[in-house]
Amino acid sequence: MSENNVGFTVAGLLEVTTTEQSNLAIPSWLAEALLVGQYWNQSGLLDQLQQQVRVSRGRMGQYEVCDFALLLLAYAVSGVETLKLFFQQLESVKPVLMSVWKREKCPVAATLSRFLADVDESAVEQLRNLFEMDLLAHPIEMNTAMGLSDRTGARWVIFDVDGTVKATRHRALVNAPTHPQVKRRSENACAPGYGGRKRGDYVRTRSTVACAHTHEWLGTFAAPGNGTPKPDLARACGLVKRYLQTQGLTIGQGIVRLDGLYGSELC
Numbered sequence: 312m313s314e315n316n317v318g319f320t321v322a323g324l325l326e327v328t329t330t331e332q333s334n335l336a337i338p339s340w341l342a343e344a345l346l347v348g349q350y351w352n353q354s355g356l357l358d359q360l361q362q363q364v365r366v367s368r369g370r371m372g373q374y375e376v377c378d379f380a381l382l383l384l385a386y387a388v389s390g391v392e393t394l395k396l397f398f399q400q401l402e403s404v405k406p407v408l409m410s411v412w413k414r415e416k417c418p419v420a421a422t423l424s425r426f427l428a429d430v431d432e433s434a435v436e437q438l439r440n441l442f443e444m445d446l447l448a449h450p451i452e453m454n455t456a457m458g459l460s461d462r463t464g465a466r467w468v469i470f471d472v473d474g475t476v477k478a479t480r481h482r483a484l485v486n487a488p489t490h491p492q493v494k495r496r497s498e499n500a501c502a503p504g505y506g507g508r509k510r511g512d513y514v515r516t517r518s519t520v521a522c523a524h525t526h527e528w529l530g531t532f533a534a535p536g537n538g539t540p541k542p543d544l545a546r547a548c549g550l551v552k553r554y555l556q557t558q559g560l561t562i563g564q565g566i567v568r569l570d571g572l573y574g575s576e577l578c
Contacts, residue, residue, distance in 0.1 A: 335403030340389040347384055348411035356445055357412060364437045368429045374418050379426050380438075381412055394420060443530065443550070447557045451525040458524055458564075468555065468565050469523040472547045474538065474572030476504070478511025502536030516572070518543040520550055523568070529554055540573050 351357045357377060364376050382401075385408055391397040398420045401408065405417040418426070459467045479501045484493045501513035516538030520529040529550045532543045548567065555565050 337404060338389065338400040340385070340391075340400075341404050341407065344385040344388045344408060345411050347388055348381060348408070351384075352412060354445070354449075356441065359441055359444075360438075363441060364434060366426065366430055366434045368426070372422070373416060374422065374426075375414075376434075377412060378409070378414055378416075378418055379423055381409065381414070382418060382423060394423070439530065443553075446527065446529065447553060450554070450557055451527055453525060453558050453560075466560075466564060468558075468560060470529070470547075470551050470554075470565060470567050471521050471523055472518060472544065472567055472573070473521075473570050474516055474518045474540065474543075476507055476509060477515045477517065478506045478509035479513045479515065480510070481512045500535060504536035504538075516540075518547065518572070520547045522554065538572075544569075544573055 351360070360380060361375065361377055364380075366376055385401070386394065386397050389397055389400070391400065401417070409415065409417045453468070455466075457468075459469065461467070479497050481495060481497075484495075486493050497513065501515045503512075504514040504516065506514045513535075514537070515533060515535055517531060517533040518538065518540070519531045521527065522529060530547065532539070532546060534543075551565050551567060552562050555562055
């Protein structure tokens with residue numbers, strides 16, 4: 312036994328050996344993240360991402376948009392609460408994850424933060440259009456058993472458009488000449504608004520669009536403060552219209568179910 316190893320026997324049945332050598336565990340989410348990355352590669356989404364989505368940055372460096380997209384996909388799949396914990400789990404499998412898209416190096420947390428700060432609305436729209444195109448090209452086929460039927464035999468398809476408010480609390484900062492200029496990370500993402508029963512200084516509103524029968528997410532839109540309900544509702548109706556056409560259904564068969572964010576607006 313080496314001097315760095317310690318071994319002992321428990322009740323003559325189980326031998327336990329420890330070592331100082333680091334051996335990080337493989338995250339439980341790695342297999343699912345690799346499957347998602349492989350799907351993007353085989354379906355052509357990766358090529359379209361590299362060709363269509365552009366983020367203007369002052370210093371391009373050695374990374375591409377796809378490097379950060381792969382990290383965010385893995386983070387979404389992992390279910391980890393914070394990016395800090397995610398990067399801790401990622402440490403042992405960086406080469407494996409990046410190899411699924413034939414990338415050699417993995418951005419660190421600080422590089423990802425600077426990249427996200429440079430993402431503008433045009434880049435978000437390009438990525439949203441990419442997701443919508445893939446959704447409409449590979450939808451879950453709605454069979455005759457899906458949907459609702461009334462007493463006349465007419466068939467209806469339900470869509471949920473839901474606005475969710477996320478409140479943010481601001482910690483106290485010292486605003487004095489002896490300290491750096493006050494700068495909050497959430498100042499561009501949040502704004503004063505109606506928080507309802509949620510406590511917070513600033514809020515952010517996110518609207519989601521989903522098909523109630525296939526459980527497909529059709530789109531999501533977010534904005535600081537109370538958001539932009541009317542423009543978001545118009546975009547949601549456009550998504551619903553294109554989705555119904557893809558499924559071979561008429562526009563009149565769609566019913567949009569709204570929550571209180573939209574008041575008495577009709578679609």
